[in-house]
Structure formats: C-alpha cells, structure tokens
Amino acid sequence: AQKITQTQPGMFVQEKEAVTLDCTYDTSDQSYGLFWYKQPSSGEMIFLIYQGSYDEQNATEGRYSLNFQKARKSANLVISASQLGDSAMYFCAMREFQGAQKLVFGQGTRLTINP
Amino acid sequence: KAGVTQTPRYLIKTRGQQVTLSCSPISGHRSVSWYQQTPGQGLQFLFEYFSETQRNKGNFPGRFSGRQFSNSRSEMNVSTLELGDSALYLCASSSGTGHYEQYFGPGTRLTVT
Numbered sequence: 001a002q003k004i005t006q007t008q009p010g011m012f013v014q015e016k017e018a019v020t021l022d023c024t025y026d027t028s029d030q031s032y033g034l035f036w037y038k039q040p041s042s043g044e045m046i047f048l049i050y051q052g053s054y055d056e057q058n059a060t061e062g063r064y065s066l067n068f069q070k071a072r073k074s075a076n077l078v079i080s081a082s083q084l085g086d087s088a089m090y091f092c093a094m095r096e097f098q099g100a101q102k103l104v105f106g107q108g109t110r111l112t113i114n115p
Numbered sequence: 116k117a118g119v120t121q122t123p124r125y126l127i128k129t130r131g132q133q134v135t136l137s138c139s140p141i142s143g144h145r146s147v148s149w150y151q152q153t154p155g156q157g158l159q160f161l162f163e164y165f166s167e168t169q170r171n172k173g174n175f176p177g178r179f180s181g182r183q184f185s186n187s188r189s190e191m192n193v194s195t196l197e198l199g200d201s202a203l204y205l206c207a208s209s210s211g212t213g214h215y216e217q218y219f220g221p222g223t224r225l226t227v228t
Contacts, residue, residue: 033214043203045219052214091158095215102171103148103207103217105158 002027004092004106012112013082020067021077021109023092029053031097034075036066039089039108048090051075079111087113117142119208119220127226133194136223140187140208146170147189148217149181152203161204164189165211193225201227 003026013019025034036048051059051066059066067076075094079086092106120139128134140147148171149161160173164183181191187208193200203224207217 035216037219042221043224044221045205045207047216047218050214050216097215102160102163102173103150103215104160107157 002029002032002094002096002104004094004104006092006106006109008109009107010110010112012114015084015113015115016081018078018080019082019086019111021079021090021092021111023075023077023106025073025075025092025094027073027094027096029096029098033095033097034066034068035093035095035103036064036075036077037091037093037105038086039091041088045091049077082113084113084115087111119206119218121204121206121220121223123223124221125224125226127228128196129228130196130198132196133192134196134225136191136193136204136206136225138189138191138206138208138220140189140206141218144208144210144218145187146209146211146215146217147183147187148207148209149189149191150205150207151175152205152222153201158205161191196227198227201225 005024032053034051038046049061065078089108091108095103146165148163163171167183178194183189203222205222207219209217
C-alpha cells in the first residue's frame with residue numbers, strides 16, 4: 001500500500017536561510033507522481049511542485065525544488081532564501097498512476113520562519 | 116481563471132442531521148476529489164469524480180456520498196452526522212489526466228454538536 005512519511009513535525013528556520021523538508025514514500029507502482037502542498041493558517045492547500053517517477057531531472061519552481069532520490073524513495077522539498085510568508089504546514093503527497101490512483105498525504109511539517 | 120470554490124465555508128450541525136457541501140472546480144477541469152482533514156487523522160481521501168462517475172473511493176462509511184453534475188460541479192453529502200465528522204472538508208479539482216496536479220478550494224469547516 002502506498003504510504004508517505006514526514007518525520008519532522010515542526011521546523012524553525014531563520015529568515016533567508018534555505019530549508020529542507022523531508023519526505024519518504026513507499027509504493028510498489030513503477031509509475032507515480034509526488035507533490036508538495038503548502039497550507040497556511042487560512043486552511044487552503046496551495047500546490048507547490050510536482051515530480052514524476054520517470055522524470056530524470058529534479059523539479060524546480062521558483063524558490064522551490066524537489067530533491068528526488070528514487071532508489072531511496074525520498075522526495076525532499078528545498079526552499080531557498082526562506083521568507084516570513086513561508087511559515088505554514090507543508091504536506092508531501094503521492095499518487096500511484098497504476099494502483100490506487102488516489103492522492104495520499106503525509107502528516108505534514110509545520111515550518112516557522114523567524115525574523 | 117477562477118479558482119475552486121466551496122460553499123458554505125462554515126457549517127454547524129447537530130448529531131443525526133445530514134449535510135450537503137458543494138464544490139465548483141476550475142473551468143475545464145473534469146475531476147473533483149474530496150478530502151477530510153482532522154487534527155488526529157490528517158488528510159484523508161474520500162472520493163474522486165471524473166465526468167460524473169465515481170472513479171475512486173476512500174475508506175469511509177456509506178454515510179459519506181457524493182455526486183458530480185454535467186458541468187463538473189460536485190456535491191458531497193454526509194447523513195446521520197456524528198461528532199467525529201467535525202472536520203475541514205476540502206475539494207480539489209484537476210484536469211483528470213496527465214500529472215493530476217490538484218488545486219484545492221478554501222474548504223468547508225463542519226462542526227457537529
């Protein structure tokens with residue numbers, strides 16, 4: 001069964017520093033997608049970045065990059081030059097394209113950026 | 116392009132009642148998924164509709180049901196409400212093909228008393 005694990009319940013980082021949020025996953029599918037979402041205190045889930053299992057290059061979207069290590073089943077989110085507005089919950093998620101075909105989320109990491 | 120809208124934003128219901136939540140996806144999106152978010156269980160998948168057909172279903176009791184209309188708008192219904200149904204209910208839309216990026220609405224906060 002597909003599973004997402006985020007081992008960092010909370011992280012505190014100084015403004016302008018880079019931060020890495022950890023995510024490991026488990027699946028028996030060969031074809032799957034990995035996603036990161038941000039959830040501010042308002043509650044809305046904001047899509048950040050996508051990585052496909054067959055993508056050879058790590059995905060990047062502005063200040064966000066995904067460090068994809070397929071053999072280790074790891075999909076860490078890297079935020080460069082953190083800003084106060086980055087303070088939020090961050091969720092890693094996965095969708096199997098052959099198996100369950102539903103989006104499964106990890107428990108999330110609460111990121112706090114200190115000025 | 117307008118985002119995903121959900122109505123109502125807040126609801127207070129009593130145990131035993133039923134509730135219907137509504138979701139309008141991004142224009143052109145044919146897939147709508149529903150999720151329940153609680154502090155204890157996190158984000159859990161309820162079901163996905165694509166072109167008016169339920170494509171996937173999570174592990175929730177039959178009290179939770181949904182449907183999708185020809186304009187892709189979706190409704191979710193919960194009958195015989197229980198205290199444990201208090202949660203943030205999130206709707207997400209996607210094209211239903213390709214990478215399946217899902218774009219979420221602001222959610223409906225349901226409180227059952």
